Amino acid sequence: MNKLIKLVLVLLIAISVNAQKKPNIVVLFADDISARELPVYGSTVWSRPIKSGGKGINTSNEKHRAFTPVLSKIAEEGCFIGTTFAATICGPSRAMMMTGRYAHLHKWWHNKDKGKAPNGKGSWDLFESSPYTIAHIAKKGGYASYWAGKTQMNIEGFPFDEGCFTPGEGSYNKAIHTTDFRLETRKVDGKKKIFNADTNKPLEFKSYVQSGWYWKPHVQLMNHPDNKEQFEWWPNDKKSKKEFGLNTYGPDVELDYVFEFMERKSKKDEPFFIYHTSHLGHDAFDFFHPESNNKWPGTPKINWDGKKYTRQEPNITGDNGVYDTHNSITEQGIHHHVNYLDYQVWQYMNKFKELGIEDNTIFIFCADNATSGYGKSIPVSQRGTHVPLIIYAPVLKMTKQGKQDVLANISDILPTIADIGGVKIPDSYEINGKSLLPFLTTNQKQHREWIYGYHMDKTIIRGNLVLKGGNGKWYDVSKTPDDLISFPVITDWSKVSQAHRNERDQLNKILPNYDLHATQHDAPKGGYGKVAPLKLK
Template identity: 65%
Template sequence: MKLLLLYLTLGLCLNTVIYAQKKPNIIVIFADDISARELPIYGSTKWSPAPQGGTTSDQKFRAKTPVLDQLAKEGVYIKTAWATTICSPSRAMMMTGRYAHIHKWWHLKDRGTWVNPQGNKVTWPLYKSSPKTIGHIAKEGGYATYWAGKTQMSGVDQFGFDEGVFTPGEVRNRKNLYPYSDFKIKAKKVDGKRVLVNVDTDQVVKYYAQDGWYWQPHVQLMNHPDAQNKFEWWPNTKEAKKEYGLHTYGPDVEMEYIMEFMERKKKEDQPFFIYHTSHLGHDGWNFFSRDTNPKTREKWPGTPKIKWENGKYTRTQPKVTGDKGVYDTHNTVTEGGIHHHVNYLDYQVWQYMNKLKELGEENNTILIFCADNGTSKYGKGSFVSQKGVHVPLVIYAPGLHFNKKGEQDILVNISDILPTIAEIAGVSIPKEYEINGKSLLPYLTTGNKEHREWIYSYHKDKQLIRGKNVLIDGHGKYFDVSKKPADLISFPVITDWSKVSEAHRKEKEMLEEILPKYDNFDTEHDAPQL
């Protein structure tokens, strides 16, 4: 009874007894560039092939996700979850619970500007546009907070996270760049022309500038208790420097520090919030390959080899030798392909579950798995139908005793994650502070049949919106989405409204009335003071 009263005071009006002894831990895994169709649980007849992407039905490129499959069946997975079409705006939506009409992150290379206190015109920081980010919300709710992986934004210490491990590091001292790895693509002048060069080989490449985040990654710690500085390059100890090398895999480094953080917070008896923004799913330069032909280059570098057998994963310890573009992986690394990235994410979810069991926190933890936009060379950047915005969403929380189980045919927006976390954390968001997301807890823990009537997304000045029956994409085309196509995308276009149901026509009117509220790209593109 005391336990039930505790959760009622936290605002968790659940209709079942929750047997957690404290606020549940929260883990959000935000994968990169992965469409819903890439996960077998979504049942798509199409997915992405290696090495360059596209569309295939070839089973050799089908991901295998036994752990996520089980969590989705025992927890829930959402049939139609939307992010935005590309990374930065999706991360803004996830972290703020808001759409671009407020935070002004319209696109990867189109973000609203702001004149900072120094008088410089810069990108409007999310923590200025939206002071209640998910990190701040979790912190306010009494959680220890950790950010791991990709950030894609400056000011990482301004988002309410106690600690972090970033791959690659976001705070760079230009006089002392990452000293441990030359896996980097950077701009350089050759014969008076600006070109991009693979620093490892000094070879001109057709790509984009990047620090390495997969193999021999550039890693930075934030506020680690054993570090001497607030931001510190890793490896930062004699032991770590001895172990670091070509075989070091960025996603593994992230997991090592996440697990260590979880262990420390368990000892301190403090609930933890992990925001794990993995690079897995995103393409990257394969520094181990000598093939630099853009038409044949592996878009998704290989991962350490893993094997699922007898209900558990085994991982082959990577061994890589060589230098200057000539490397031997000794058959310890997979071939390229997004399916291997999805497989490795499944392996990491298995690691999470094992650690939670070890800590005695499996039944006191909510794990959310989702992605920021559609797969590259398929949906990423696309505002056609829902190709770019349809992402996987799995929620597993055995201690909350969901009223629902398995596939949920509802509409969910990535902006819904923040208010869900706020409700779990017992944090009230002021009514005057606009949040576009809607908490999922009332749906998951009651007999409610629906969560939302509509979901929304954006791509610069393009808007996308859909209900149960009608979708309006960024081209202004109308689609009948009342039935699920085998490939999750081939919805029929509506050209004659007299041939659809009255429900379709009413929903069309509703969606058209909603869109103008968020359509201020041309009139209010930048921060309010500009």
């Protein structure tokens, strides 16, 4: 298919989508969750709770497998992509999502490896390196926009209309008045130590500075209509202050504010874009069990009766590190986090129905990188990069349903949203993502020929037959193993097909365009020159 035909196809799809009321878009971007953690992906292996007994992170014990009836349902009724790549760790992956570009452009190679800004001071903000961010695209497309959850970056250059951040910006290592669920750095005899601000005691095991984002969280609202200032710490009124406490769960707070935003926009008949960057899946300090070194703190208990979820109200008492949860929350484990995400997706689906927008809302579920302890920050094979991607969009009248054995990339989300919103990105502006819209809505059989991920100076690239890991090894990926990862290493190229060798050669030609960590690590002086800004109004 030549470029002209592709352009005409995309324009026809955009016209079709925009001929009706513009569809709402919700992106739920989960944290540190491999594709294998979702039962719909069919892996025979998933991640166990760290202290559940046995060695290693892997398990096939069904009691530690996530239970996701809603995600599985929308994946089968909509579609899910068999192999989607992100970066190996959160910061670069979020940069990929928000810019549609790889690290050779935005320079976020790793959480602690970011290229210097053009002036040589500090790292390059994403909205400076890449002025067509996901927020700009949504705004240009006529969407009211909301950012909820985790940020990990300077947020003030993104034109989101409102936000609810958990934790809020500037809370790390600072005493925010709303909660003392915080790990902070203090100097003791000239040496830095991590202290639990709740107990006022140093930690006896390794951890990192963090403001609580699960229980009794640090929450900050941005541009809420009831705010007196642009940014306000929550709770911020009599009602919320009375209700806030040990039983307050951060993921619930951010979803409540997302729904309130959706309600306001639906009443005004305004299309909306939700960028929900949940912490669920990410490890955290367990303030209710401060001596435990638990990895994934428990969630509120939920129950699925075959048709609906019910949630048990938490009942937690205590203070200063001594707490009784009264058996009202789950044990620790990533499967409980995935379960709670399923419960929240059920809440989303119900909210769409309540607002009468279920047939005009596109819902995308994905994750930023692989599970901590298993694949996160690991460039071997695709352990760090393989994430779930589910797309549920009745409004698109998709031609694809259920599992799609194709390749996709987290960078594809931005151009997909641009196509849905009818936003034209200039040809002169490099975008590494490829819109999924033509694949989802036509008889097109393939989406991409290859996908790409990165980890500092190491890159991961694969096609349909071969994969090159960040360890330099090549793998035969023509067949998917039961655990989604145990691909055979290619040691003798004469023993694989000519098609395998041809694909290897093709991928080797592509890599020099992006493997620029050694030669173009920092921003070029003067940046990329003037880029015509999107006119947002």
